[in-house]
Amino acid sequence: MSAIAHHQAERSSAVTEMPDELRADVRLLGELLGQVIAEYGGDDLLADVERLRKAVIAARRGKVSVDEITAMVAEWPVERAVQIARAFTCYFHLANLAEEHFRIRTLRVRDTGEEPLPESLAQAVQELGGERVTELVEGLRLHPVLTAHPTEARRRAVVTAIQRISGQLAAYNSPERGAAERAETRRRLLEEIDLLWRTSQLRSTKLDPLDEVRTAMAAFDETLFRVVPLVYRSLDAALGEGTGTREPLARPFIRYGSWIGGDRDGNPNVTAKVTRDAVLIQAEHVLIALENATHRIARTLTLTAGYTPASPRLRAALTAAENDHPELVSEMATRSPQEPHRQWLLFVAARIVATRQRGLDLAYRSPEELLGDLRTAQESLVAAGAERQAYGELQHLIWQVETFGFHLAELEVRQHSQVHAAALAELAAGRTSERTDEVLATIRTIGWIQERYGVTACSRYVVSFTRSADDIAAVYALAGHALGDKAPQLDVVPLFESGADLANAPGVLSGMLEIPGIQQRLAANGRRLEVMLGYSDSAKELGPAAATLKLYEAQEALAAWAAEHDVRLTLFHGRGGALGRGGGPANRAVLAQAPGSVGGRFKVTEQGEVIFARYGHAAIARRHMEQVTSAVLLASTPSIEARTAEAAGRFRGMAEQVASASEKAYRSLTEAPGFPEWFSLVSPLEEIGSLRLGSRPARRGLGAPRSLDDLRAIPWVFAWAQTRVNLPGWYGLGSGLQAVISESGLDELRAAYREWPLFASLLDNVEMSLAKTDRDIAARYLALGGRDDFVEQVLREYDLTRRLVLEITGHSRLLENRRVLSRAVQLRDPYVDALSHLQLRALSRLRADDGLSEEERERLSTLLLLSVNGVAAGLQNTG
Template sequence: MPERMMRDLALLSELHRQVLMDSGRSDLLDLSRSLERLCADGDLAGAFRLVADLEPADIALLARVVTVHLHLTNLAEERLRARSLQREDGEFAGGEDTGDLTPAIAAYGPGAADRLAAMRIHPVLTAHPTEARRRAVSSALRRIALHLEAYDHPWSGPAEQAEARRHMLEDIDILQRTSTLRMTRPTPADEVKTIVTVFRQTLKDAVPRLQRRITGALGIDPVTGPADFPSIVRFGSWVGGDRDGNPFVTAEVTRETVAQHAGEALRILTEAVDHVARTLTVDEVSTPPSTALRDALANDAAAYPRLVGEITKDSPREPHRQKLLIIAARLEATRIEQVGLAYDGPEECLTDLRLVQESLVAAGDPRAAYGSLQDAVWMLETFGFHLAELEVRQHSQVHRAALVELLAGLPQLVDDPEAAADDAALLDRLATEGWPELDSTPSATTREVLDTLRVMAWLQQRWGRRSCGRYIVSFSQSAAHLVGVRALASLAVGSRPLELDVVPLFETGADLAAAAQTLEDWLSLESTRRWVDERDRAVEVMLGYSDSAKDVGPTSATLGLHAAQSALVDWADRNRLTLTLFHGRGGSLGRGGGPLGRAIAAQPTGSVDGRFKVTEQGEVIFARYSDVRIAQQHLERVASAVLLTDASTHASAREDARQRYAQMAERLDEASRSAFRSLVETEEFADFFAECSPLDLLADLRLGSRPARRSGVEHGRSLDDLRAIPWVFAWSMTRVNLPGWFGLGTGLAALGDLDEARRAYREWPVFSALIDVAEMSLAKTDARLAARFLELGGRPAIAERLLSELELTRTLLLDLLGQEDMLDRKPHLRTAVALRRPFVDVLSVLQLRCLREVRSAGADGEEQSPWREPLLLTVNGLAAGLQNTG
């Protein structure tokens, strides 16, 4: 562990101990220390004996103590990352390269500047419920981090350090006494507030910092050149738009979400422009305005006489400042919807800012033109007036049900509504020619589908097309599923304008394999061809990582996604389309998680092409965007990876490796898929999973607004509609981590000699990424604890099968890597896991005790069991310790 992190963690741990001593709970401290030692020494039997006689209240308090320690450990590590970035010493890279653009630009060669200028990085923030921390806990940790920064500041003397120490003790005391459990489920509006806070606290500053890094790496003179370099980042959001299985996201919620987005974007822009205006005090003698700027001010005086009069009085003979103050006032008027003064759209505002820049340059002051004013320009290009592009998502079967109902009201046109809802040609005609008059009134469910499309049209009229234009169709399985959305839109909005981008989402193994043919059928329809031509033949397709892994296992899902992407690239090339692949990656290792730079490098040739769009979910949002410096570095890493992925030498080597190892991948795919499907199709497997894990209790954590199952049922024993997040989360609790590795051992065994696999690991990025994710997942497993959890399932044969595959996978993976243990060649990650392991093991021991007690109460007594709350506290603590549970 780096010395500075050891120092921080030692201080925080000392303060935590003092808090416990001062509160009279030294017994908890002694007990937790004893348990940690036993777990560190591998004496699980001793640990179980130590907790055997504890009461529920004692376990709850003990779980809180260990959880707070893990939160403080995470804080110390995050601070090390931020400080390492600030000093640019590379001390902590978190398991990835530093993401410096300079070597990536050199590797790409000539044309790197043009490639970067055309690049689009598009993170999409989602409310997928994998962030187990309450906002109160996050806020307390943020305060502690600020006090720790003050304590450690080189200018802080004894008095300042004493004050910072006092504040840290106070906040650690508050943290220790704060319940980690949510009492109420968050609403979509609460989730929107959380996402907006990320923009306010970090992203508004991270974007211009990223742009400065890019222009600096390209050697662009910061005084004369950055205005020519556009912002390369665009943000999206599903929060308030994703209604797939979430009945609480309605058309009204979507409308209010965009209103909040717009309010925050305009507040950010107003503050940025006002700041530039207040500091830009150059006068007309030293910096004469251009003729264009004089004319603009004259026009403003005629249009807004009172405003311009006040500004001129307060800032006489400072025309550049005057114009910027007018821009700031108009942005504020746009936010509060003041008719007459508000901007029509971001393009008009950008024209005004460019006018000021050009005037400053013409007056010989490019430094002022391309300083903070340029940062404001980049912010406007990135956020517009909408902050993040809100995307709507709904399940294909919801659309189909609405169509069946509506088509039943057209007996003169349709004989069989069920068949008609799957008739892509009929739906295409309805999309292009409109609907006949409907006699019946739609049901509430169907009306909500239509109202969503109507709201999208209204939002575009109010805030511009970028505010809300994409409509993602979950479980897209046919052309009818896609054109059906356009047919519904035709009915909902009629002749009113709606620029609708229908985005298919392919999720299961079978759907991914058939994706290219589904799209070919879709492209043959007139409504699709019209839309493609209107969009300059640009098409977006989304790929689901988590559901495909839950469907066919992690190994087959990775290889299947890779094959599907290659097929989609070929399809786009054949049809002269510009394809953007949207990657629905989760934060956990079982849902496509892991180092993003490695994942980008593994993409098939032609699938990136300067455009990378990806979901950012749950705890990943806070890991990557909670600190300005970390956020900037993350975005820089993505830009570097996208640039390198497109470099000709990398692309050629990657393509050669794909062809060279195609047969090996086929054998691996077949064997691993068979092993995975055989397991999950085993009779009573769903019951086994529910009984050996806290699966049925996860809903009580109230992590997000949406139910754990698409059907809305919170509990049950079927895997069919269980979402991928609780699937992964529950397996991580058992310390099995099945979604990250199961089937890989059988697949490697089917290869026989591992020499080819070793070469593939060195030469083929997609295979090395697959192995690295499995290695990390296995590093967080514990076979001894896993065996005890699996005993609770009451099916020894299934448990033995799981443990045998775990041992096989572990043995063959270490053989392939040539290592004695997991993460031997990744010291940062190895240290991070080892640092937390004794405390994570303590929580697992406590959870096992609680889970046994809850199960012993029987189905009727589980709800009232006093062991239920301490069990949930251990789940929260394990989420903090394992870090990528969802």
């Protein structure tokens, strides 16, 4: 059987039965969308949508040819094709929503309380037993860093429309609803779906960085603020009996960071003013959240002094407050007589309001001052015997203040090393450019932020393309130029991205130890140092397999360096959402890290589309955070570190062989003459810039890319996902595996898959990427470039990679052992196919460029961009 025939046979037979609850939600939402489409465009529009839907499903069963679908799509006027693309894009949003609801229901059903959920904190503590649990928990730190994402294709208006539909769907499925309530909820669902249909999927204006900041705030407002204390509560319950009635055993271990409004590498739109405004926006959101939470708890503390007397310390604090603010405290006493704890929390809430409004006579000077007042109330409640009130919701509020402070997330600044070198050269010459002035203004802004919100609000400064210790020293030198002796406290973080830079990282760190600014920071912070590893650019340069192994080697070397130099190292993983940028399940990624490189600390970027996938709903966010934290705990234990080290040592030679051969195959394609131009023709790369996805330019410089260096990693991955090739997620691995098989057979590779988490994670991620690839449709895109040699090379490597991955894993089909993911892919695949055919029509016509009028080109561009938006919604982790 040929590779093509085998692929088609597998595709038609690999059907995972959809659970009844999920099927019911998909059918309900699909029917309502169909009704909306018919009301808007008539039954003939709905009929055309159904024709295409049935055709792509039949094509996956081998009953309709791709040529027949191409002909069908070509018949429609462009305006009709646009409406059909809108229909399938809306369907994806609804299908994603139905699946999210099913995941939440499944989590609740599985959480019986009899046995801890797999990959939960309770299971991790149980599994650890006596293995340094207290020590591990004491040093535990999870540090997600939110970043703007140039491929988050959904408008904020679309996101909020989906959230409203989500609320109505949850209400519709509530078993407590009667027939009349259910009918009303169905009407509301129809109304909200109609709104989604009538909302433009495409942005009319380009995002600026502060738009991106505000978009990210939605995740904080809706989810993160409420979920973080629940995660701490889970750990506290796992560590000992009686959580909520005793002092917590769990300490707050999550800290959020953000690059949104601080990352200026290649983004001229991020200025010192933007960075300042970003912090102000974050502070506004967190202070409002703290104010609301404090008011809510205060209203519940109706504890009369007769049953729950205030402690002497709390009484003294109330007296001092009344002396300083007699009218305010008198009003509270009148509203809450004989309720001292309630009065105190209301006064605290008033002080938080003043902090937000800059009322200096009442405002808190720092989060620590607020924590002191909250602990005064807590200690008083404990002294009065009200432990449940002391360690319940009030403890959640304390955890929230400890986690988010008054700044919500530490804003990190990132800039390219060459910008710093040029700035120092200009300063030495006595003449500065606008760019250098901006560098100095940024450092002054960091100083302002630290004065207003504390050092933890903004102290990390990431230097991309770090090549030597001089690149780190340059930041400290610039800080001296900017503010002299009043320079802000800076933790300068080197970012190693290319293969050569990863290999040179330990040498650079040794040089950093000679920098006075680094020496001062190590002395002050207990010899803590942070290093960032770039997954995106290394994968773009080396290919997915070689980059994965190169990053692992770098982690090993850095862990050894840290042990030798008595440094507590934190590795900051610059992972993307897509598989070609280090994406994939985060908990598996943690367990695959090199021994000694975790040490109870895990810092990682969370990007636009991933932020909403992981933090869009409270139940899913809590599950994600527990999974990652449990993995961090387990990966830091001596037993797992020893097992991983033994496997890594055993399979080292094989891994190097895979890396070498895979990189050679990858470079033979991507560095071939004419490849960048061909890539621009076969993908919607050029048109993606018109989607107004983010504030950062898609490429360095103007015009079509002359080499991969001209192109940023994110649009590189995003464009390949649109073509259904997903090349950055798998290309070269087949050649790497074949090199090992030719020499020693399959047994060693199969053993590595069973025993080495890194190799298993690599193959599992590649398998997922292959499952989202469609060979037939991909071939249509690849043919647009007029290079049959490239087409043959790509498809040959795809067939080889797919065949060998299945042979090594022992699976009869892709994702055979991952039922949930397999079902998710199968649910969406036919509809992604439909949008791909619509996109191919537009792209092929635009590429032909045979006398198109400006109006025709505009209409085709609209169709193309709508389909890009829809495919992104269908494939989900696209960039």
